[in-house]
Amino acid sequence: MGGIFTAAGKDLRRYLRDWNGMLLWLGIPLVMGSMLILATGGHSGPKPQALLLVADEDDSFLSRFLLAAMNQGSVNGVIRVEKVLQEAGRQRIGHDETSALLVIPEGFSDAVVKEKPTRLLLVTNPTQRILPGIVEELLSIAVDGAFYLHRVAGPELRDLVALPAGGRNTPSDADIASRAVSVNQIIHKLERSAFPPVIELQTTVVKPDSGDDSSKRPLAFLFLPGILVLGVLFAAQGLSGDVWLERESGVLRRVMTTPLGIPRLLIGKLIAITVMVTLVGLVVLASGMAYLGLPWQRFPLALTCAAAIGVMLTSMMLAVQVCAATRRGATLLAYAVVMPLMMFGGCMFPSEIMPRWMAALGRFTPNGWGIEHLKAILLGSGGPSFSMGALALMLVLSAVFLTAAAMRLNRGFARS
Numbered sequence: 001m002g003g004i005f006t007a008a009g010k011d012l013r014r015y016l017r018d019w020n021g022m023l024l025w026l027g028i029p030l031v032m033g034s035m036l037i038l039a040t041g042g043h044s045g046p047k048p049q050a051l052l053l054v055a056d057e058d059d060s061f062l063s064r065f066l067l068a069a070m071n072q073g074s075v076n077g078v079i080r081v082e083k084v085l086q087e088a089g090r091q092r093i094g095h096d097e098t099s100a101l102l103v104i105p106e107g108f109s110d111a112v113v114k115e116k117p118t119r120l121l122l123v124t125n126p127t128q129r130i131l132p133g134i135v136e137e138l139l140s141i142a143v144d145g146a147f148y149l150h151r152v153a154g155p156e157l158r159d160l161v162a163l164p165a166g167g168r169n170t171p172s173d174a175d176i177a178s179r180a181v182s183v184n185q186i187i188h189k190l191e192r193s194a195f196p197p198v199i200e201l202q203t204t205v206v207k208p209d210s211g212d213d214s215s216k217r218p219l220a221f222l223f224l225p226g227i228l229v230l231g232v233l234f235a236a237q238g239l240s241g242d243v244w245l246e247r248e249s250g251v252l253r254r255v256m257t258t259p260l261g262i263p264r265l266l267i268g269k270l271i272a273i274t275v276m277v278t279l280v281g282l283v284v285l286a287s288g289m290a291y292l293g294l295p296w297q298r299f300p301l302a303l304t305c306a307a308a309i310g311v312m313l314t315s316m317m318l319a320v321q322v323c324a325a326t327r328r329g330a331t332l333l334a335y336a337v338v339m340p341l342m343m344f345g346g347c348m349f350p351s352e353i354m355p356r357w358m359a360a361l362g363r364f365t366p367n368g369w370g371i372e373h374l375k376a377i378l379l380g381s382g383g384p385s386f387s388m389g390a391l392a393l394m395l396v397l398s399a400v401f402l403t404a405a406a407m408r409l410n411r412g413f414a415r416s
Contacts, residue, residue, distance in 0.1 A: 003260040003264050004268045005268065006260075006268070007260065007264065007267075007272075008267075008269070009272075011269050011272035012271075012272040012275055015272060015276050021238065026231070028230070028231060028234050029227050029234075030283070030284065032230065033224070033284070033287075033288065050078065050080070050099040050131035050132070051082065052070065052080065052081050052098070052099060052100050052101075053082050053089040053092060053098050053100070053101045053102070054067055054082070054083050054084070054101075054103075055083075055084060055086035055089050055102070056083060056104045057104060057105055058104050058105065058106050058109055060108065060109035060110075061109065062113070066142060067083070069142070070138060070142075079135060079138065082098075084101075086101075086103055089103075089123075090123065093123055093125055096125060096127050098125060099124070099128055099132050099135060100123060100124045100131075101122070101123040102122050102135075103120070103123070105121070120139065120143075122135070122136060122139060222350035223350060224288040224289075225371045226348065227284065227347070228281055228285055228288065228306055228374065229306070229347055229367050229371050229374065230342065230347040230348070231281065231284050232280060232281055232309055232313060233313050233338060233342070235277045235280050235310075236273065236277055236310060236313040236314040236316075236317045237334050237338050239273045239276060240317035240321050241331065241334070242269065243269070243321055243322060247413065252265075252409065252413070256410075262410055266318065266402055266406050267402070269318075270314055270318070270402060273310075273314045274310055274311050277310035277313075278303070278307040278310060281306035281310060285302055285303055285306060289302075298377055302377045302378055304391070305370070305390075305391065306374065308391045308394040309366075309394065311394065311395065312370065313366060313367060313370075315398040315399075315402045315405070316366060317338075318401065318402065318405040319402070319404045320334055321334060322405050322409055341365050341367050342367075344362040344368065345367040345368035346359075346362050346367070346368045346371045347367060351371075351372070370394065373390045
C-alpha cells in the first residue's frame with residue numbers, strides 16, 4: 001500500500017504545480033455554467049413574451065374588444081399587442097422583430113354577430129416556434145368561444161346588436177325594452193350551464209416531500225449536475241493523458257522491473273486524478289449551490305457522488321487512452337468518446353429538454369447515469385441509503401475499467 005500512496009503523491013505534486021491546467025479544469029465548467037445561466041434567464045428563469053402586431057382593418061367595437069382581451073387578464077405579460085398597418089407589420093415580420101401579425105378584415109364584427117363566414121389572418125414568424133404557437137392557441141380559444149356563444153344565445157345576440165327599426169339613428173323605448181329582454185334571456189340560458197357549472201371541479205393540493213422542491217427551482221438548476229459532471233469529465237480526460245507522458249519518458253518500462261508494478265502505479269494515478277477532479281467538483285458544486293440557494297446539508301453526499309463519478313470516468317478514460325497506438329491517436333480517440341458522452345449524457349443539455357429517445361439513451365451512458373443520481377441528491381429525493389447502491393456500482397465499473405487498462409499496459413503498452 002505504501003507504494004500506491006507514493007505513486008499517488010508523486011502524481012499529485014506534479015498536478016498541483018501545473019497551475020495553468022488547474023485553472024483550465026476549473027474555468028471550463030464555471031464559464032460554461034455562467035453562459036447557460038445567462039441564456040436561460042438567470043436565477044429567476046426565462047420570461048418569454050410574444051409581440052403580436054395587429055392590423056385592425058375593421059376598427060369596430062368587437063375587434064377592439066378582442067385586442068383588449070388579448071392584452072389583459074391571464075395572458076398579460078406573455079403577449080404584448082401593438083396596432084400597426086398591415087404592410088408595416090409584414091415588414092417587421094421579415095426583419096424578425098415580432099412573433100406574429102394578426103390581420104382583422106373589414107366587416108369582421110358584422111360577420112361574427114350574424115354568424116357569417118369570415119377569416120382572421122395570422123402570419124407567424126418562421127424563425128420562432130413557441131411564442132407564435134401561444135398566440136395561435138389563444139386565438140383558437142377565442143374562435144371556439146364565439147362558436148359556443150352562438151350555440152347558446154345566437155338569436156338573442158343578433159337582436160341585441162340589430163340597428164334601430166324605421167331608419168332611426170337612436171333606438172325607441174320599445175327597442176330598448178326588447179334588448180333588455182334579450183339580455184335577460186341570454187343570462188337565463190347561460191345560467192343552466194354556468195350557474196352552477198355543468199362540470200364541477202374539485203382541486204386537492206398535494207404538498208411535495210419536504211426535501212423535493214424541484215417545482216420551485218429555476219431552469220438553471222437543471223444545468224448544475226450536467227455542468228458539474230462536464231468539469232469532472234474534462235479533467236479526467238486531460239489528466240488521464242498523463243499515462244502517455246510516463247510511457248514516453250520511460251517511467252512505465254522501469255516500473256515493470258520494480259516491486260511496485262503496473263497495477264499499483266495505475267491505482268496511485270487514479271487516486272491522484274480523483275483528488276484533482278474532486279477539487280474541481282467541490283468548487284463547481286459549491287458555486288452552484290450557493291447561487292441556487294440549495295440546502296447545504298446535501299453538499300457532502302453530492303460531493304461524494306461527484307467524486308465517485310470522477311473515479312468511474314477517470315478509469316474509463318485511462319482504458320481509452322491506452323487503447324491507441326500513438327499519443328495523437330489517443331487524443332483523437334478520447335475526444336471521439338467524450339463528445340458523444342457530452343451531447344447524449346446530459347452534460348450540455350438536461351435530459352428534461354431532450355427528445356424522449358435521446359434522454360432514454362443518455363441515461364445508459366456512464367456520465368448520464370451519474371447525473372441522474374446527482375440530480376436526485378440535489379433535489380433531496382436521494383438519501384444515503386438510495387445512493388450507496390449507485391456508489392458501489394460506480395466503484396465496480398471503475399475496477400472493470402482499471403483492470404482493462406492494466407491488462408493493456410502489461411501486454412505491451414508499457415514496454416514500448
